[in-house]
Amino acid sequence: MSEQTTEAADVQAFHSTDTPLTQDELARVIADDIAPGSFVNLGIGQPTTVSNYLSPEKKVTLHTENGMLGFGPQATGDQVDEDLINAGKIPVTELPGASYFHHADSFAMMRGGHLDVCVLGAYQVSATGDLANWSTGKPGAIPAVGGAMDLAIGAKDTYVMMDLFTKKGDRKLMAECTFPLTGVGCVSRIYSDRAVLLLDPSGVVTVRELHGLTFEELQERHPDVRFEKAGA
Amino acid sequence: MSEQTTEAADVQAFHSTDTPLTQDELARVIADDIAPGSFVNLGIGQPTTVSNYLSPEKKVTLHTENGMLGFGPQATGDQVDEDLINAGKIPVTELPGASYFHHADSFAMMRGGHLDVCVLGAYQVSATGDLANWSTGKPGAIPAVGGAMDLAIGAKDTYVMMDLFTKKGDRKLMAECTFPLTGVGCVSRIYSDRAVLLLDPSGVVTVRELHGLTFEELQERHPDVRFEKAGA
Amino acid sequence: MLEFVDTAAEAVSRITDGATVLIGGFGNAGQPMELIDALMDSGATGLTVVNNNAGQADAGLALLIKERRVAKIICSFPRQSDSWHFDEAYRAGEIELELVPQGNLAERMRAAGAGIGGFFSPTGYGTQLAEGKEVREIDGKHYVLESPIRGDFALIKAYAADPYGNLVYRKTARNFGPVMATAAAHTIVQVDEVLDEPLNPEHVVTPGIYVDTVVGIPTGSGVKEREEREALTAGRPKPCMATKTAAELAAQK
C-alpha cells in the first residue's frame, strides 16, 4: 500500500474567497489534495466528478467496490460492456494496470485500510467525524445501505463532498448527527461549496478554506461547534 | 462440492481374515472406500500410498494444503520443479484440471468442509474419534503442528491409517487419548493392519473387518471400549 | 458430483420449497438471468434469497418477489428506482428483509465457505444495523460480531467452465460468484462457454471442488469476449480500453 502524505495540504494556512465554489471547482480542490500514486474510491454521484481533475501524471488508481482497481472514464459507443461497470452500475473503461477480484477480496481491500482516500456524499457529518449518508430515517421508508457503511470506515482517509447547507438552508455539519449513522468518527475532512474543514476526534473543527462565508458567519450558523482557523 | 456416498461401504457386514493386512493391502482397502469423484487430502507418510490404488476412472482429485488441487504422482527427472511440491515438500506433477490457490484459500477449502475425505496417521485415536497425531507430549520436546489440526477437523470424513498396536505392542485405540489432542471427535474411521473400525460420538465402535485378530482378542486388548460387529 | 446439464430448467430442478438460494450478480454483470427465470418456472416457493439487490423492473428476481415466492431476502440495497415489486411486497408485510452492509454480506458468505463460525467486523459499528449484535473493542477499535450466511444452493454466472468444473469470470461480472460458490451446499453455474480443454491452472478463479452443476447458455458476455479476442489477435487494443482519461474528456467539454 502506498504511504500517503497529505502534509502539504494539511499545513495549508487558512484562506478565503468571496464566492462559493462551483461543483467543478470543489472537485478540483479535492483532486489537488489527493497525493500522487494514491488508491482512491469515489462514491456514486458528485464524488465521481473528482476523477475529471486527476491528471494521468498523478498515477491515481481508482477502486470500485464491485471488484476492480484501475478503471477509466465512462464507456461510450463500442466501449460499453455490460460486464464492466462501476459501483453506480455505469459502464466504464479499463486502464492499463487494471485488475479484477471478487466481492469479498474487494471489501477486504477496503476494510483492511488499503485505500488511501474515499470520497463520499453526506446528509450530515458531526464535528467528530460521524457520518450520516444512508438513511434520512423517515418512518416507513425502505432502508438500503449498499456499500456505504463499508466505504465510510474503510479508507485511511474518508473525505465528504457536499454542500455546507441543504437547499432549504439547513446545516449539515452537526454537533451530533440526527440522521441514522453510517459510521462513527470516520470522516477526516469536509469539502463543501463554502468551507473546507478538517475534523478530528477532539471535535474542534479546523477551517482551512471559506468561500462566500466569513468565519463569524460559519460560527454563527454552528453555535454548538468549536472552529479554529488552520495555521493560526 | 460433491455429495459423497459411502453407503456401499458402510453397510458392509462384518468379515475377517486370518492374517494382518500389509500396508499395500490396507492402502487398497481405503482407496476402494473412497467414492468416485471425491476430493481427498492424503497426509504425509503412509496415507500417501493410498493414491497408488486410486484408478483414473474414479476421478478422485487430490488436494495439497500448500495450495493445489489435482496433483499427480511424485515428479522424476525433468518433471521436477521446485515450485511444484506437495505438503511433504516432495516434488509432484500436475494433472489436467489442476488449479493453484493461496494458503488462506487452501485452508478455507479444508476448514469449510469441502473435502470429502482426509486420510491421516495417528499416535492414538479415542473411541469417540478424538485424534492425537502431532505430539507425544514428551517434556522438553520442541512442538510442531503444521497443518495437522486443520486437516483433522476439515474434511467431511477423517480416516486414520495406522497400525492397531505400536511396535512395542501398546494399543493406539483408546477410551481416551493420553497424548495431546490434535482434534476432538473428528475421526470417523480407523483403517489398521488388524481392524477396520467405524467410530461415532456414542463411543460404541463398529467393527467392520478383523485381520489376524478375533473379536474376542480385540475386546480383550481394549477392555474399556465397547465394540459391535458391523451388520450384526 | 459434478454434472453438466443441457438446460437451465434441469440445472435448477433440485431446488425445493423453503431453500436458501444465493444469487450472484451486481447490476446486470454476473447476474444468472436464465437460471433465475428457470427458478421462476420451477415453481419453488418459500425461498430465502441472498442477493445484493431485491430485484429490478419486471424481470428475474423481481418477478419471483412479485409472485410471493420469496419469503425472506438478505441484501444490501433493496430500494431502487425500479424495485416496485419488492417495495410492494415489503410494504404489505409479505417479505422479510435482512439488510446487510455489502462488505459484511460478502464476508459473511466467505466465512460460511471457509468454516469460520463468526468474525468481528468494524463495518456498521455504532449504527442501526448493528443493534442487538455483540460488539467488542479490540486494540482501540470497535467491531461487531457477524455470523456466516450459508446457502443450500448458489445460482451464479461465470464466463467459462472446463471439464473439471473449474471456472473463470469476466471483468466485474466476477463480483459475488466466487464467494457464493464456496458458501452453498450445491452450486449451479451458467457459463457462456463450456470448454473441451482444461483451463490454465494459474488462471482458475473458482476450482471445480466448489461447482456441482454447469449449464452452457450463450449471452451478451460471449459476444463481447469474442470481440475482445478478435481485437487482441489483430493487434488492436481491447474495445473496453479507455482511449482518453477522465481529465482529457472533461477538458474536451
Added chain:
Amino acid sequence: MLEFVDTAAEAVSRITDGATVLIGGFGNAGQPMELIDALMDSGATGLTVVNNNAGQADAGLALLIKERRVAKIICSFPRQSDSWHFDEAYRAGEIELELVPQGNLAERMRAAGAGIGGFFSPTGYGTQLAEGKEVREIDGKHYVLESPIRGDFALIKAYAADPYGNLVYRKTARNFGPVMATAAAHTIVQVDEVLDEPLNPEHVVTPGIYVDTVVGIPTGSGVKEREEREALTAGRPKPCMATKTAAELAAQK
C-alpha cells in the same frame, strides 16, 4: 508508493530493529531467499518473524536465528530434521516461539489484511494450542477466537511483476505470498521477471495496491518457466505434467 529497486539490499533497507517481518514460502517454493540473505546482511535485529517454518540447515532464516537476530518466531512447524539452529536457540531460551496451526496462521494474516478484528476458528479447539483462548459453541460446533497477525514488512517471492506492481505467482510457490502481501504495512517482493507490459487484469493474483517494493532477481523458477513456455509453444505438454498416474506407476513396480 510503488518503487522498483535494483538490489535485494536496497529492497530490505527500510527494515529496522524490532520489526515484525512476514516471510513467505513453503519449503523452497516461494521462499524469498535473496531477500532473507539481504536482511541478514542488513544487520536488523530483535525481529519478530512469521514463517511457516523456523529455518532449515545453514541458510536463510536459519542463519538469522543462529545469529540471534530473531527475538520471536510465529510459525506452524519449527521442528524439522535440519532445524538445528532454531532447536539450539529455543533450548537456550533465546527465541520465543508462538506455535500456530498452519491454517490459522494463514487466516490470521488474512484477517489482518481484511480489517477483521478476530474470528472464530474450529481448528485447535480442545487442544493445547487453544489453552487460554476464548472458546464458543456456535450452532453445535466449537470454535476458538483467533486474532489478526500484522506485519510491518512482508518479504515474498512472486514470479512476475508488471509496471503497476501487479503480481502473478508460479504453481505452489504462491502459498503464503498473496496473504502476507495484504497483511503487511510494507510489502517487499522479489520476482524473476519485471515486465514492461501490464498483466492481463483477469490473471492478476496480487493487485499492485498491496505492493511497495519490487526487485527483479532471476532464480531457478525463471529457468523452469521458460522451459514450460518453450514446450507449450512447440506444442508439447508442460514438463511438469504427469505422464502416468500413481496407480500405473505402482503397477510398474
